[in-house]
Amino acid sequence: EQVAGLKLTINLKVIERLLIAFTLPLIIFMIGTYVFNTYADSFILLQSKDLSETIWTILIGHILMAFFIEFGFRSYLLNM
Numbered sequence: 001e002q003v004a005g006l007k008l009t010i011n012l013k014v015i016e017r018l019l020i021a022f023t024l025p026l027i028i029f030m031i032g033t034y035v036f037n038t039y040a041d042s043f044i045l046l047q048s049k050d051l052s053e054t055i056w057t058i059l060i061g062h063i064l065m066a067f068f069i070e071f072g073f074r075s076y077l078l079n080m
Contacts (some may be wrong), residue, residue: 020079028072036065 020076024072024076024079028069028076032065032068032072035068036061
């Protein structure tokens with residue numbers, strides 16, 4: 001009885017939310033990976049002895065990327 005009462009309507013708000021749901025995580029992921037790659041590459045170029053990354057560089061880069069993704073995800077949830 002309740003299922004028959006549901007109306008399946010697509011309005012502009014639904015289309016806007018679908019576009020936000022598809023594009024915003026993609027943009028957050030692209031910016032996050034770009035930030036991490038730039039951060040890691042700058043530390044690789046600063047090393048003169050060998051071109052291997054230190055564990056601290058990887059950890060700091062991942063923490064920064066996680067903070068950025070968390071901030072983006074929270075703003076994404078607020079927009080929904």
